[in-house]
Amino acid sequence: MAPAADPLPALRCAGLRRRFRIGKRVVIALDGIDIRLARGGITGLIGADGAGKTTLMRLAAGLLKPDAGQIEVLGIDVVREPLRVQMCVGYMPQHFGLYEDLSVRENLDLYADLQGVLPAQRPARYAELLHMTGLGPFEGRMAGQLSGGMKQKLGLACSLVQPPELLLLDEPTVGVDPVSRRELWQIIDHLSRNMHTSVLFSTAYLDEAEHCDTVLLLHEGRLLGSGPPSDISAGMEGRSFRATAAVGRRLLQEQLADLPGVIDAVVQGGCVRVVMQAAAPPDAAAIQAPPADLRFVPVPPRFEDGFIARLRAATGQDARTSPSDRVAGGRNAAAPQGADSEIIVVEHLTRRFGSFTAVDDISFSVRRGEIFGLLGANGAGKSTTFRMLCGLLPASAGHLRVAGFDLRTAAAPARGRIGYMAQKFSLYGDLSVAQNLRFFASAYRLHGSTRAARIRWATEEFELASLLDATARDLPLGFKQRLALACALMHEPDILFLDEPTSGVDPLARREFWRRINALAEAGVTVLVTTHFMEEAEYCDRLVIMAQGRVLAAGAPEAIKALARTGDRPEPTMEDAFIAVIEAAGKRALAA
Amino acid sequence: MNPVALRRLRGLLRKEFLQIWRDPSALAIAFLLPAILLLIFGYGVSLDARNVPLAVVTQRPGALAASFAAGFRHSPYFKPRPFLTIQEAERALRAHEVQGIVWLRSDFARRALAGGEAPIGVIVNGVDANDARLVEGYVQQVWATWLSAQARSQGHDASMALAVEPRVRFNPAVSSRDYLVPGLIAVIMTLTGALLTALVIAREWERGTMEALMVTRVQMREILLAKLLPYFLLGMGGMAASVVMAVLLFGVPLVGAWWVLAGASALFMLSALGMGLLISGFARSQFVAGQIALIVTFLPAFLLSGFVFDIGSMPPAVQWVTHVVAARYFVAILQSVFLAGNVWSVIVPNALALAAMAAVFLGLARAVFRRRLD
Secondary structure (H helix, E strand, O other): OOHHHOOOOOEEEEEEEEEEEEOOEEEEEEEEEEEEEOOOOEEEEEOOOOOOHHHHHHHHOOOOOOOEEEEEEOOEEOOOOHHHHHHHEEEEOOOOOOOOOOEHHHHHHHHHHHOOOOHHHHHHHHHHHHHHHOOHHHOOOEHHHOOHHHHHHHHHHHHOOOOOOEEEEOOOOOOOOHHHHHHHHHHHHHHHHHHOOEEEEEEOOHHHHHHOOEEEEEEOOEEEEEEOHHHHHOOOOOOEEEEEOOOOHHHHHHHHHOOOOEEEEEEEOOEEEEEEOOOOOOOHHHOOOOOOOOEEEEOOOOHHHHHHHHHHHHHOOOOOOOOOOOOOOOOOOOOOOOOOOEEEEEEEEEEEEOOEEEEEEEEEEEEOOOEEEEEOOOOOOHHHHHHHHOOOOOOOEEEEEEOOEEOOOOHHHHHOOEEEEOOOOOOOOOOEHHHHHHHHHHHOOOOHHHHHHHHHHHHHHOOOHHHOOOEHHHOOHHHHHHHHHHHHOOOOOOEEEEEOOOOOOOHHHHHHHHHHHHHHHHOOOEEEEEEOOHHHHHHOOEEEEEEOOEEEEEEOHHHHHHOOOEOOEOOOOHHHHHHHHHHHHHHHHHHO | OOHHHHHHHHHHHHHHHHHHHHOOHHHHHHHHHHHHHHHHHHHHOOOOOOOEEEEEEEOOOOHHHHHHHHHHHHOOOEEEEEEOOHHHHHHHHHOOOOOEEEEEOOOHHHHHHOOOOOOEEEEEOOOOHHHHHHHHHHHHHHHHHHHHHHHHHOOOOOHHHHOOOOOOOOOOOOOHHHHHHHHHHHHHHHHHHHHHHHHHHHHHHHHOHHHHHHOOOOOHHHHHHHHHHHHHHHHHHHHHHHHHHHHHOOOOOOOOOHHHHHHHHHHHHHHHHHHHHHHHHHOOOHHHHHHHHHHHHHHHHHHHOOOOOOHHHOOHHHHHHHHHOHHHHHHHHHHHHHHHOOOHHHHHHHHHHHHHHHHHHHHHHHHHOOOOOO
């Protein structure tokens, strides 16, 4: 097979449109998409939740019909001949499509039967797949008993039993730990390089662009850009700078983000990374009270810079659509009594569910006004820890003190000082924005003029005035996140718990969210956050890395990253550090 | 079918049986659910009045009054409680301690012997109209039996007894359970059959496995066949268990041939499973599928199958609706096969109706299921 000579593209879309009707609402999932992908490469479909990634995948797999436009896979019209397409593609849906009551081997057998793999071909094919995925030792294990990373590899193996010409992977890496993610990438690279399989995968992680030959940037049903990753960051040269100054990095970020010409300013390590509209550093003179020692060092552009620049251009937003400084925090926040006092103390905390230990003897403490992160994959025990800290779940063993209260004896008073934003933003979808605000205000026992004042505050602070009558369910994800944060802050808590707060929202909404959180922390609110976005760890003052219920490393982001510093890797990322920490723990377990 | 297609079907069937074996929820629906429902309804729902507490007021106790009261004591239907005044008895009625009052006035003996009209008063609690009518009927029967016994013992003409005519006819030898239990089986199997297929397919939607299946070479008819076959066997197993329970536990006679029963059950099971398949074509979560199955199968089968509520006494419009309730035909066949035997004039038309309904539901399910998500 000579992929370069093949005239038929792996995927071709022309004017592709697809709408969905959800109740009375019409959602435009894809709004006129034109794509032409050559065979044999790895293509990343990159975008936030609601960008249209899954719809495009399902259209390519023949599971949906387009409203308008054409879509061809390997030169076959998908609408006219879906069966023929389905014979040449491998497809892994978001939840891997595995039968949890079937063993690894039985799942493979089923898909081999369904894909028409002849019995004579199977032993060799199974051996290859099991070797490739490392699932050999687990052949007899039920799929439901596998870890998230192993399930994902089994899902991949099932879509590969009959070697496909095009492999469609819908968010294969979401919520999976970095070690499994890296192993998955090795498999996909192998398929592409050695088997000449064309791969189309979707993801919300911008850093996965580095694995792609081609990227497709999708935002709200439109293609913002396509081409090799280097094309996306092309034109960004000379526009990225690392800013250092003798002030806190959060304050510095706040000041820089408001400057004219700045399209992005994010905290990175102890510095702030700034991206400009044009190839010139920010004008320090425009800062009202410029900090001492403010310096800008040019840095090479990243893929993400190109994406942000395109998003800003597409949405007409600049970095300045920022919250004011009035993100009023906790009642006691204005006068922190001893900035270093420990407001959360966790000692030897353990939680068991039957024979399963979800949280295994963890200890850490959080100081007032800190942003403290719990970093880990799905199933690492982050949410269980959170629920215990909020007094929603009793601990099996260990001590927990939140705001000076022992949660075993005084969960209710501790809860009054806590704001909690649950995963997936627990809002009442059928209620309007105003009704949600009123409900949460009442739930926190605010009434009369206090309640009115807080609702007014939330409406202004989170720019919800124009949306008050909108139904919460119909809000874009970024606004849902804003509303959820407003509800969690209604009673001016001292401590804010954020469980996967930015999962699925687009990079701009994520930046805006973190600016609000930074402002809260500056105002003295203590923030605890769980995340599986490695780069978000940069926003934390300190963090712990969790895996399988244990704390594997703790400290400031810089200190944790330093753990992975080697001769050939002078600037390790948080992901490198995470993998190094997990591997070190694995070696220790082997040695023990 | 070519060998590749056959291998696909075999693969799906093996998967289905492994899942049934490892996840007991399907087994629970097939066997546990019918057993529990049959126990609850079989023991709980009875249209017979037995051991009904009854107040017997004897204002002037005497030999004749005592002999009449004894008639109630010996009846299996009543548990008489003696009272001396009607006031006391009425208090007991209001307190729901008794269901009815039989009032023998002070001149009972004299008027009874004079051969006049019934000198007894009967007051029944009309809150439960069904019970009230039964009590009324039973009381009259006891009265009639006593009268004729009195007449015979005194050499009177029996015509005196005929003066009282029971208004509710019943046959003490046939308990209502005998005709209720076969009907119950039909109602329960409607729910079980629909739930089996609706829930397992909804589970595949929920877990995303249906989506993965659709992007293989499998045909929709193979998926449907692989769902129909295992759950047909499971449903028939549940049916057999229910019949065994009916015969052994509830003592319902099985007069007709077992193969007629099996054949009719198979047709009915196909229509119930087809209904489930059809539901799962629309409902993509187990919760919704379960709710729909309950509403569109169980309730109509309970109310409109004629198993308790006589179809003939329904308004014409409702009678017309009962024709699309498969349980209606099955109830007719079951009641005939269990109690009357192989009455072909009942069995054949109803079996044809069942076959037609099975064909319609399965055909609709096939039309609704496409290899697409929209």
